[in-house]
Each structure stands twice: as C-alpha cells, then as structure tokens.
Amino acid sequence: MNINCRGENLILSEERAIYWATKKMLIISDLHLGKGAHFRKAGIQIPSLVNTADLDRLTNLLRQFEPECLLVTGDMFHHQMNSEVALFSQWRSQYPDLKIILVKGNHDSLLASDYEEMMIEIHAIEFLMKPFRFIHDQPSVTDAYYNITGHIHPGVTIYGKARQQIKLPCFYFGKTCAILPAFSVFTGLSKIKSQQGDQFYAITPERIFLV
C-alpha cells in the first residue's frame, strides 16, 4: 500500500516494513534477533523456527524491493550475543553491499565490536534524514522533523458483529509521529490510544487496510 507522508511516498508492506523508494531504504523496527535463544537459555521452550522465519521474511523483502539500505529503528537484538545472533551474522555476510543502520533501542546491548563485525552502523539516539527523524521511542518534544519510531509494538483491535473482535499488528501515523509494527513474529501487541486525525493501517497476512 502506498501512502504519502510529509510529501514522501512510502510503501507499507504486509511483512511489517516500510519501503522509502526515493532513498532506496527499507525501514523496519523491533526485530528482536536472538529472543528465542535467550528464552531457551533460561529454560523456556521456544521453537528456533521463529528466528529462521523472521530472517526468511527479511530475505524476501530484500528480494522484493532491492534496497540499498536497511534501517532498523531499535531493538534489533533482544539481549546479548547468542546462537541466533550468530545465525544472523552468517545471513549478513550474504549481503555485503547492503548498508545496515541501527538506531539503538532499549534492548540493543551487544558490544560495539559485535556491531562492527556485522557491519552495522550505529546511531545511539536518532538518525535524521529530511523530513524524518528515526528514533526508537517517541520524543517528548516535537520539531520540524516527523518522527518514525518503533518500541511499543502497536496493535489495533477490530470489532465485528456479535461481539467478535480481533487484534492485529498495525502501522500508526499520528500528527508528529509514526510507529512501526514489530518486525519479529515473536512479539506481543499493545494497544495505543488514538487521537483525532490518527491513522491506523492494520496488517493481515494478505494485505494492509486503513482502519
């Protein structure tokens, strides 16, 4: 689905990503790489297929859009170095020409050398590219830049007849801030309070629609 945001054309993908065509940039958030392995280390059974599925989806996106740059607005890695992060590192080496930019989130706690090894460009707080500011969590002050964030894993509830309801991940576009859905399938959803003029794009496996 194509939308216009601050004069820029953005493509919203049902694989929970935004493609900014003019900059050849694929934008995702909250990848949480290594979350499954982190849980398993603590004795909680998570199938490792979850991680592979996330990476496969990313591969497909790269094939579809052929971006020059992958921008992650935070929480790329869930906790620390583990086997799933190593798996990602391998995956990374298949795309030496792809530039990866990470705006650090609250979960990203790998060593600087780890990022370097995986050729990931780090921005500790924010990454500016007119007209957008890419940042993990919504800043409290607003300025000329339109914020594109992640962090909260937005979800929207759709109500049907006979008290049916279904919760779906979504893109949120507000007055000063957009929120990306969490890329990883192994993440929960939190509802956001909507204000007038806010737009929610709910994501189903087949398509994206405006709520």
Add this chain to the structure above:
Amino acid sequence: MLLKKSKGYKQVISWLKEQRKKPFKFQTDAWQYYAEGYSGLVNAPTGFGKTFSLFLAVVIEELNHRETDKTINSKTISRQKNAGLKLLWITPLRSLAKDLARAMREVCTELELDWHIGVRNGDTPQNEKLKQKKQMPEVLIITPESMHLLLAQKDTSAYFDGLQCIVADEWHELMGSKRGVMAELAISRIRELAVSKHPEKLLRIWGISATIGNLEQALDVLVPYPELLKTIVVADVEKKILIRSILPDHIDMLPWAGHLGHKLAHKLLPIIWKNKTTLIFCNTRGQAELWYQNLLKLDENLAGQLAIHHGSIDYELRNWIEDAIHTGILKAVISTSSLDLGVDFKPVDTVVQIGSPKGVARFLQRAGRSGHSPNEVSKIYFLPTHALELVEAAAIKEAAKTQNIESREPVVMAFDVLIQYMITLATGDGFDDQKLYKEIKSTHAFRELEPAEWAWMMQFITTGGDSLTAYTEFSKVEKENGLWKVKSRQLAMRHRLHIGTIVSDAMLKVKYLTGGYVGMVEESFISKMKPGNSFTLAGRVLEYIMIKEMTILVRKSKLKTAISPSWLGGRLSLTANLGAILRHKYNQALDKTHEDEELDIILPLFERQAKVSHVPKDDEFLIELIKTRDGYHFFAYPFEGRQVHEIMAALIAYRLSKVKPISFSIAMNDYGFELLSEQPIPLDEENCKLLFSPVNLGEDIVASINATEMARRKFRDIACISGLVFQGYPGKYVANRHLQASSTLFFNVFSDYDKHNLLLRQAYDEAFYQQIEEPRLAAALHRIQKSKIIIVRPDSYTPLCFPIKVDSLRENMSTEELGERIARMTAEADGKELKTHRRKKNEH
C-alpha cells in the same frame, strides 16, 4: 486381629468415655479396616468426626505397637521418637491446617502420646520448615503444593521411611481440579519412595469425602494401585438439614431479573439477630462487598458485628475474622466460597445463601457450615435474587431430600501439571525416566499416557521440544549419574517459586498509607481508577492515592459508598442434576401438585407466563418468538446451564444461518438462550426438530464456535502451570523483563511453528470437554428430540425470557443504566396492563 480387644482401642474408647462420647459405627469400621491394612475412602456428613475416623485409627495402631514393643525392649520409646513421619495429612485449604493441628494435639496430650503435629504450607515460617527438615514431626498437615515443594528439595527420600498412612482430606474438593492431579502425583512418588526402600511395609492411602455422585470413582482416583485392598466406609448417620426460603410477601416484591437481591435484605435482619452467628454466602466477591454495605445501611447496630470474608482480603485480616467467628463476637459474616470448606465454626448456627448456588453439592456443603455438632441441625436460608429463583429453591430442597448430588469429574491427562511435576523432581533429587514413566502411568490421571507422549515430554524438558525443530542452547533438565536433574540454581529457584496450579490475574496489594494491608485487587481494575477515586474492599471505603512498588496505597475515604471492584472469575453454571429437577418443578407449579411454599408464591408469575405464552412441562420444549423494536428474538429453554446454552446457541445460530444468510447476537442464562436478529428467523414447527438434531453434532460444533479462541483462553493457565510464563507471586514484581511473553504469544508461536506441542493439544481438549461439554450437549439434544416442541409468538417479553434479555445487556453496561433499562423494559412488558389501568382512571 481383634481390634476391640487391643490395648490401644480400649485406651481410646475409655478416653472418649471421659469426654462422654461414643464412637460412631463408621468410625469403628474405619479403625477396623485400617488395622486390617485396607486403604479407602470415608464418607460422612460434616460434624460427625470424619477426622477422628482416620486420625484415631493411626493412633490406635501406634498405641498397640508401643505396647508390644514395650514388652520386648523398654528403651524403645526414645527410639520411637526419631522414627519421623508417620501420617501425612493433605488438606486443600491452609486455613484448615491450624484447627486440625489443634484438635490432633489435644488428642495426643490426652492420650499421653508424645507425637509432634506439624503444619507445612505457604504460611509456615521458614525456621519452622528448617526445624522440620532436621526432624520431621510424626504428623504433617500439608497442602498439595507444599508436598510438591517438599519433593523439589534435595534428600527428601528419607522423610518417608516410617510413613504409614497418607490421608487426603476433602478429597471431593481436590479431585475435580488440577490440584487433585498434583496430589495424585505426589502420592505416587511418596509411595514409590517408601515401598522401594521397605517393600515389607504397608503404606495405606485414605481419603475423606463429602457425598458426591461418584464415590467409587473418587476412591479409584485416589487409590489406583491394584495391590492395595480398598473399601468405602459410609456413615449410616444422617445430618438433619433445615432448608427455608426467604419469601417475599408478594411476588411483585421480587424483580424478574437481577442478581443482588437487596429487595429482601430487610427480611435477613431478624434472622441475623435471632441466631448466634450467621454465615451469609454470596456467589461473587463483588456481590459480597455490596451486601456488606447494604446491610450496614439497613441496620447500623450491625457495625462491629458484621464482617466480610473473601479470597481477595488480606491473609491476616481473614485470620482475624476466622478467630472472631470462633469466639462468637460476630453476629454475621458475609462470604464467598472462601468459607465453603474448612474449619468448624462452633458458634455458627445459621447459613444464608444469596442467589442460586447452581449446584446441589455446593448448597449442602454450605448448609453444613452451621450446626456442626452431630446432633445439631444445619439451618440454611435461601434468599432469591429474582422471581424465578424461587423455583430453584424448591428444586434444591427436593434434590437435598432425594440426595441427588452431582459427580465430580477427575482431571486426566493434564500435561501442564505433569511437566511442572517432572521439573519439580528434577529440581529435587532427580529422576530416572524409565522408572518415573511406570510410576506416572500407575496414577489415575495418566493411566492412558502413551510412550510417544512420554518421549515428547522428556524432549520438551531436556532439549526444548520436538526433535523435528532443533532447539539449540536449551538446557533445563540434564542427565547426571543416570538421573535427570535441573543444574542451574537460578532455574531451580524460579521453578520452586511457581509450583502450583492456581493461576490468577496480576493482583496488586492494597495497603493503608499509615501501614496495614487490606487485600488485593486486579491490576485491570485499578488501572481504570484515578487518584482521589474511592472503592470498597473488605467492607471499607478506600480512597486511592497512588501505586508504589506494585502496592496500591490508600487512605480511609469519607464517602459512605463507592464502587466495588469486580474480580474476574468464571460465572458458575447450573449443573445437570439441578436442571433436571428444575424442569420437573415447572411442571408442578401450575398443576399445584406440590407442597412447596415457594411455588405458591410464584404462581401469579406462572399464570402470567401461561397467559402470554406457555409454561413448559417435563416433556415439552418451549420456544418463544418475539418481535420488538430491537429485532426478531428467538428464545429457547433447555434448562441446562449457561455453559451448555452458550454452545447450543452458537450451534443453532450456525444451523439457521445455513438456511439463509443471517447474523445473530447471542445471550444466555441458566434457563435458556436467546438469538436476536434484525431479520425474521427462519424457524417454524417444521424444521425445528432438525435444528436441534444431535446428528452431525461434532462437525457442526467445530464449524459454529471459534474453537481456536476457546483453546487460546484455556492455554493461559496451561502456559503458567507448565512454566512457560512466569507470573511471580501476587504483588511481587517480575524481575527479568527480558523473559516476559504472554500466553497468547506462546499459543500463536506454537500453533505456527510447533504443531506437535502436547500443551497445545491439551488446550483444545480442555476446551472441548470442559468448556463445550459435548456429552452433556448431546444428551440435551436427544432429550429435546423426544420432547413435544411448543412454539409460541408472544407480543412482548415474557417472565421467562426477561432474565435472559437483561443478562445480555449486562456485559456492556454499568449497573445504573442497566437499572433504568430494566425499568423501561418491565414497563414495556407491563404496557397492556398499564393501559387498562389508565382507562379505569378516565372512567372515574
């Protein structure tokens, strides 16, 4: 051996004689069977000394044993002292333990038996537990959870060397729940530990149970071991129960619908003042809070003599209330099921049940809380909250007379409990998987466990899951010297913290600014409140100030009333037994072939129902089709309870929608259900039987309900019990945020990436057998097929359909608006009469 000639028996009898007591026959029977090496189940009414039927059996044996020892070696007494645990007494409730211990200690003192009676549960202080570890008392009173905790410690096997008997108290209560499965597993383990070391010794297993429909099965679940002799000892004594309904002076005093029953509250006051202490049972905690406020408003003299007791009230406060009941300083206590079981409160001579108890067993259990001594009469009053509950009162009386009491279905194949248990053992001394499989298969809950399922369980806790999907880096349970163990101390600690099967919502503690805990409320309730708002808890009006470190700080509010929190909790559903008797009573009401005063009172309402519609007889099935401003209503009355109706309504809606495209909104109560549509419902005398046909039932259920959604809900508990989701204790902060994920997330991930997961299968099984109750639904449909179907088309809501109509509104609306809406709807239904009334006025 002739027990009656033994020294111990004589000693006990003469002691009883001093107390001017004589043992009941069932007690001496139990003693005899115990002496002969039997295991079994004792069934007797409350207040007749069920405890002594087993405790004294063990005591007699001990006295006899010492007698023979003394003749051989006079030094044995000191050796006896170190023999350790002899009797393990399992109780479902912590509050029971204290009083049990007191009673047992008294007996030991009187009989000059130097036994220690220990208590071990969540309330036992740490130093006491350590003391027990050094030297186990002879008798240990314990909860199923604490048994598992004991097994989760190192070097526990030696505790059970001298164990002679395990008693499961209130077994009927435990059996139907996953806590029962915990007890079954722990018993199987302890038995194995004792028998493998001392094969010559006999470990007896006894249960104590109130009357339930399936006593034989209850025994089989508790003692599934074929090599044990077993028997059921049924008391031939009968507890006299007096059941009275609190009747309105006129049927118009009672609303057609509702669940509070305040209209009759004033009739409760004389009952409270006339009797020593009255226990007032409500069905929900919210209702209890409202009644507390209301009674105080009605009679200020009750202040200080009225208390409220429910599961969300702080432990110490509850303790105080329980002590106050003992000493008799309270006139009345409003309570929920928190006082259903347990301690004998001597001063309690009257019980009041507010609203339908939904089942015969529960009602009788509550009645038994009064008049606890053998020769006293249990007195219970039934206070209906709406008109139709009067019929339920009559039905309950009948059921009590004919002892038509429900069965308790034992829980089987609870994989979540099994996983927890396996890790419990691995945390403790470790286990051998071959041996453990045999042990587990010997229990009733897992007798159908397949080797493949067992292999899956082992994989789940050792490598993380299905071998088809590689689980790297997983290490929970590892092999060490041939035994499976949890090596990580951190994992072990986390596991010990969450042993148990009671899953609750995130609860926050409520505390005064000045100190002192009041109780607990759900996080979701408090999140809707703003500082300065007031709410009631434990009968106090509290002003909410702030949340600090997972504790809600409050101060006393100046307000007299405030909203009370609604604690989530399943609504109870009418049992099949009560449903059947209820249908029968509808028969009698109009025919006047009865002696129930309740049915006399409700007669005008029935006459009205007969006039505008029809009163269904035993062999009839009533359907009402009504058209109102809201649309086309379809009401049906199977009297099978809310849970069955929910599924049946969805089923009929699905089948109707196959006739033509149509959508419905669905509502139900314990008597019937409603389908509401904006277009005419394609139902008539012709296709009616076909709609309610039991043919293709399974397929149609799957197509009509959202089984995935139901399973997802069931998975919530399963995820917690099996250790996927760590909740922490109420009020305690979950430390490791990196490890938090919701049960829904797990459900989705397993559904997508690990289809063979047995926990997933369990969720669907639980949904089908517990939620959908397919067998009961099928039986109901068969009954309907044989009935004469009566379809009427009344002009407005009838007395029967009204409560359903109102219930359907309840979910979205606050109480106040609901009141208004009910008033309007009653006025609509009364419309015709109002009109005639007005005309008369004009004539004057």
